[in-house]
Amino acid sequence: MSQLELQNNTSTERKTWFADVILPVPIPKMFTYRVPMEFNDIACIGARVIVQFGHRKILTGVIGRLHETPPAKYEAKYLLELLDEEPVIQPLQINLLQWIADYYMCTLGEVLNMALPSGLKLSSESKVQLHPHFDYYESELDFNEKETAIIEALLKDEVLSYGDISKLINQKTIYSLIKSLVYKGAVLLFEEVKEKYKPKKETRIRLSQALADDKKELESLFESIEKKPKQEAILLHYLQEVPVFNHPEKNKEGIEKSSFTQADLSTSSLKTLVKNGILEEFQVIISRFDSYDAALKEVTLTDIQQQAKDEIMSSFQEKDISLLHGITGSGKTEIYISLIQEALQGESQVLYLLPEIALTTQIVSRLRKIFGDKMGVYHSKFSDNxxxxxxxxxxxxxxQFVIGVRSAVFLPFDNLGLIIVDEEHESSYKQYDPAPRYNARDVSFVIAREHHAKVLLGSATPSIESQYHAQNGKYGLIQLNKRYGSGELPDFKVADMVRQKNKKLLKGEFSTELIEAINQALSLKEQVIVFQNRRGYSPYLMCQECGWVPKCENCAVSLTYHQYKSELRCHYCGYKEQVPSACEACGSTNMKTIGFGTEKLEEELSLLFPDIKVQRMDLDTTRKKNSYDTIIKDFENGNIDILVGTQMVSKGLDFDNVNLVGIFDIDRMLHFPDFRSYERTFQLSTQVSGRAGRREKKGKVIIQSRDTEQPILSQIITHNYNAFYKNELAERSLYGYPPFTRLINVVIKNKEAQLAKTAAIKLANLLKEQLGAQRVLGPEEPLISRIRNEYLMEVVIKLERSKINLTKVKNIIQEMALEVLQEKGLKTSRIIFDVDPY
Known part of the structure; x- marks a missing residue:
């Protein structure tokens, strides 16, 4: 019997239903509960339920399966509550959640916890009430002063939370008091579960229907309140806003209550009119988002864009995934819009993924004008509600159409026709912590398969893997090699920092080329972007006498200096401390900042160009909900002359007046110890360069480097992606890295360094026995060997792309990890799996 048939059966056709419930706990299975008879006709897959888990926990779960088979090894408890009569998660989504759990080696509960918005989960809070058999006035028990106060408050309010009681008696710890009252039989404890999501409501006012229907009655009313000018003013204000006799249907909607206070009218008179039944006060649920008219204007494509679109549509006839390789400024967005419009006209849903919240600011305002209220926006800066x-x-x-960051892949679509993954190469699509450690780009392929939809990947600098699959025919490949309109690619210049330092030409850490170019741009009233992929004031402080560097007390890293808040901060665990006035090792006050972060660049540029406005855009300046919008709008409006930023400024933004981009320190990116460092440097440099000269005027890019002979610099300068790709692919093939292999990173954590090492060695040896020594690398200490007071060790598993059972290998890895954790002395370790880690 199918699941849908099972759901449609009535309670008379079956005696007992059982529900397998997905719970947000890190245990790799669903839990079976008995469905109460009253829920038989309405219980459905994808609905939320409240269940008891263990002896005391109350959890919100989601029904993953309905069936008639009781569990064999335990007696099923009843569902406590059914929260939805319609699914909040589609059946297709449950398949997706299971795939993510299997592929990324985590539990279904962990995936659910990530997928479901916090506002759809429920919170439980302990409550206190009087015992129904307790009579305070007849009781012969002794109660102290605080117990008496609690009982008297309960007699009045019936139910109190722990927080209410704590405030009542002005005492933080109240458990002993509650325990005493329970022991004396005076109170009972229970869990009250509350749904977090609350719809936004608006209070409105309307004229009573009897008056709205009878003009004479209304005229009579005005005569009766002739000597009450405040009440008369309120009624006149309402009738001006709602002409009830010309448009009687508008009275039902009424007007916002706030409009009376905005008109400086008497609130007490308004209350009187409501009390007397002349006006009615009511509430309506409203959207938290502004309303937009759906213009749905056709986008006019150039001949080149139209040709690219035709090639995409032709590619979709044969392949489910296609790659649009279009250089920066080539007009990929217009092609996306045209494809979205066609999909919506065909009654399909569309998901448009972007890697950064920063990118949504400009693109959302642009797409709103075209798609209006049909478009939703989904990202982490939004509130739960x-x-x-x-x-x-x-x-x-x-x-019908949603634009969002990686978490948008979990939205409850039921009819997706098209998924667009813009800037598909971006590492921001990868979730690193907590589990599931998924890549939204790769998950989109699975969603598309479930929905029989198409996926379009877009990038000016495709990932090596995507380009490889496109070159080998797995994906369709469409090239867009010309900038939109009359725009041209910018000119590049590399500043030799070693030569300039030797000749003492540097101003701080700025080359003469960059300073002169900024001066010229500012004289022409043009704007400048300076890119440095490191936030903070400087990477670290150092004592100039003994070399002491302040370190994080929880992680094996130096603390980053943030001048704005005058603090040292760890970018891994968030630990912070005040800037030391003297060296803690030798006592010297000669402390110096080493290196440049975005904050220090902002300060240096403000000193070099005192009459212009410099603004920083990085994680520190964009923590608040609307910070991105504010900075970008200020830059668009010309209120900022130089924008300094991390990778947030490198992609997707389109500014008419930017004709100069400075790449401050390319060497740091190139020499980062990661097999993708050259790929990411090429991508970031190309992306940020694309911000320069995006209209008629040709832009300029200045790259500062200490090694100007590096081959990759000439590839960036000449926009030669193909040469870069061939070199990188040869390196990957030689050393056995993706796309020729799959990687699984296994991280072993323990608060004791030796235990972490012992567990890692044992796990590596077991894996080598099972998988072969050539497939297992390590164990090794990672670059950062201690984070949040846990010591880390890593084992990397390299697997061939073909002729290997990936599911079986993952099961072996998990079994060996479990064997290590069961060994005496190693149980305190944690083992974390990261599939496709980089």
Missing amino acids: ERVEVWKGVLSGKY
Whole structure:
């Protein structure tokens, strides 16, 4: 019997239903509960339920399966509550959650916890009430002063939370008091579960229907309140806003209550009119998002863009995934818009993924003008309630098209036709912590397969893997090699920092080429972007006498100096401390900042160019909800002359007046110890360079380097992606890296360094026995060997792309990890799996 048939059966056709429930716990299975008879006709797959888990925990779960088979090894408890009569998660999504759990080697509960917005989860809070058999006035028990206060408050309010009681008696720790009252039989404890999501409501006012229907009655009313000018003013204000006799249907909607206070009218008179039944006060649920008219204008494509679009459509006839390799400024967005419009006209849903929240700011305002209220936006800067509203908007069909960051892959689509993954090469699509450690680009392929949809990958600098698959025919490949309109690619210049330092030409850490180019741009009233992929004031402080460097007390890293807040901060665990006035090793006050972060660049540029406005855009300046929008709008409006930033400024943004980009320190990116360092440097440099000269005027890019002879620099300068790709592919083939292999990174953590090492050695040896020594690398200490007071060791597993059973290998890895954790002395270790880690 199918699941849908099972759901449609009535309670008379079957005696007992059982529900397998996905719970947000790191245990690799679903849990079976008995469905109460009253829920038989409405329980459905994808609905949320409240269940008891263990002796005391109350959890929110989602029904993953309905069936008639009781569990063999335990007696099923009843579902406590059914929260939804319609699914909040589609059946296709449950398949996706299971695939993610299997592929990324985590539990279904961990995936659910990530997928479901916090506002759709429930919170439980302990509550206290009087015992129904307790009579305070007849009781012969002794109660102290605080117990008495609690009982008297309960007699009045019936139910109190722990927090209420704590405030009542002005005492933080109240458990002993509650325990005493329970022991004396005075109170009972229970868990009250509350749904976090609350719809936004608006209070409105309307004229009573009897008055709205009878003009004479209304005229009579005005005569009766002739000597009450405040009440008369309120009624006149309402009738000006709602002409009830010309448009009687508008009275039902009324007007916002706030409009009366905005008009400086008497609130007490308004209350009187409501009390007397002349006006009615009511509430309506409203959207948290502004309303936009759906213009749905056709986008005019150039001949080159139209040709690219035709090639995409032709490619989709044969392949489900296609790669649009279009240089920066080539007009990929217009092609996306045209494809989205066609998909929506065909009644399909569309998901448009972007790697950074920063990118949504400009693109959203642009797409709103075209798609209006049909488009939803989904990212982590939204509040819980806003994200739930978008989730429910997708479920209800309000949003046919969603633009969002990686978490948008979890939205409850039921009819996806097209997924666009813009800047597909971006590492931001990869989730690193906590589990599931998924890549949204790769997950989109699975979603598309479930929905029989198409995926379009877009990039000016495709990932090596995507380009490899496109070159080998697995994906379709469409090239777009000309900038949109009359735009040209910028000119490049490399500043030799070693030569300039030897000749003492540097101003701080700025080359003469970059300073002169900035001066010229500012004199022409043009704007400048300076890119440095490191936030903070400087990487670290150092004592100039003994070389002491302040370190994080939880992690094996130096603390980054942030001048703005006058603190040292760890970018791994968040630990912070005040800047030391003297060296803690030798006592010297000769402390110096080493290196440049975005904050220090901002300060240096402000000193070099005191009459212009410099602004920084990095994680520190964009923590607040609307920070991105504010900075970008200020830059667009010309209120900022130089924008200094991390990779946030490198992609997707389109500014008419930017004709100069400075890449401050390319060497640091190139020499980062990661097999992808050259790839990421090429991508970031190309992306940030694309911000220069995007209209009629040709832009300029200055790259500062200490090694100007590096081959990759000439590839960046000449925009020669193909040469870069061939070199990189040869290196990957030689050393056995993706796309020729799959990688699984296994991280072993323990608060004791020796235990972490012992567990890692044992695990590596077991894996070598099972998989072969050539496939198992390590164990080794990672670059950062201690984070949040846990010592780390890594084992890397390299697997061939073909002729290997990946599922079987993953099962072996998990079994060997479990064997290590069961060994005495190693149980305190944690073993984390990261599939496709880089």
